[in-house]
Amino acid sequence: MKQEKNQMDIILPIVHPEIESYMRTLASLTDDSVLLEMEAFAKQQNFPIVNRLVGIFLATQAKMIQARRVFEFGSGYGYSAYWFAKAVGAEGQVICSDINPANQAAAEHYLASTGLWQRLNFQIGEAQDVFLSTEGMFDICYNDVDKEAYPEIWQMAKHRIRPGGLYIADNVLWSGRVITQNDVGAISRATKAIIKHNQMIFDDAEFETFINPIRDGVLVARKK
Numbered sequence: 380m381k382q383e384k385n386q387m388d389i390i391l392p393i394v395h396p397e398i399e400s401y402m403r404t405l406a407s408l409t410d411d412s413v414l415l416e417m418e419a420f421a422k423q424q425n426f427p428i429v430n431r432l433v434g435i436f437l438a439t440q441a442k443m444i445q446a447r448r449v450f451e452f453g454s455g456y457g458y459s460a461y462w463f464a465k466a467v468g469a470e471g472q473v474i475c476s477d478i479n480p481a482n483q484a485a486a487e488h489y490l491a492s493t494g495l496w497q498r499l500n501f502q503i504g505e506a507q508d509v510f511l512s513t514e515g516m517f518d519i520c521y522n523d524v525d526k527e528a529y530p531e532i533w534q535m536a537k538h539r540i541r542p543g544g545l546y547i548a549d550n551v552l553w554s555g556r557v558i559t560q561n562d563v564g565a566i567s568r569a570t571k572a573i574i575k576h577n578q579m580i581f582d583d584a585e586f587e588t589f590i591n592p593i594r595d596g597v598l599v600a601r602k603k
């Protein structure tokens with residue numbers, strides 16, 4: 380299972396690819412033409428969206444706590460927001476943030492015809508700035524920005540999640556790099572940031588935390 384790309388970058392498939400593929404085949408009822416187009420675009424552009432299984436997981440988490448207000452740090456072109464928007468219902472809102480205006484345009488292109496675009500409030504800018512300029516509490520804060528910012532985002536988000544609400548972060552196993560030996564001076568800033576982020580959350584007694592190892596690891600922390 381272990382592949383070494385080079386001495387500095389150790390990649391481990393976390394869940395065996397054939398098991399993920401089996402799980403994906405079980406989920407064919409979630410197929411719809413917009414999702415298939417968005418997934419084809421990700422493949423073509425090599426854009427790191429959460430995949431179908433994680434999308435279903437996000438929507439399920441949101442529905443289980445009857446989430447109505449979600450903040451996304453790092454929305455890309457709206458694939459994860461598609462799932463949250465479906466889950467929050469017609470009265471709900473997903474505040475999206477991304478640094479790249481082209482992503483906002485692509486999200487509108489894909490989601491306008493679905494009726495989900497109206498549930499999004501898509502803001503362009505540093506996600507941290509957008510968050511600070513948005514008032515109120517959230518049912519879910521979802522983190523998927525550049526990994527160096529993960530600890531900072533956790534620290535700002537945790538105070539604005541309602542009791543019973545969730546903090547969710549993608550890529551927390553970082554292709555297995557989280558178990559890279561700390562004494563290898565080459566450990567990247569992103570890897571260090573994720574290791575710090577994960578430990579801070581598990582050490583926070585205000586939250587109950589679990590990592591679902593699907594795809595690249597999805598952390599869910601529930602505020603008590």
Ligand SMILES: C[S@@+](CC[C@H](N)C(=O)[O-])C[C@H]1O[C@@H](n2cnc3c(N)ncnc32)[C@H](O)[C@@H]1O
Pocket residue numbers: 427428429452453454455456457458459460476477478479482504505506507523524525528
């Ligand atoms: C992994 S992609 C998000 C994918 C999206 N959550 C999905 O699954 O469909 C990360 C996105 O975050 C944006 N990004 C990275 N760091 C950011 C920051 N600090 N503020 C705002 N956007 C950021 C990038 O432009 C990119 O579109």
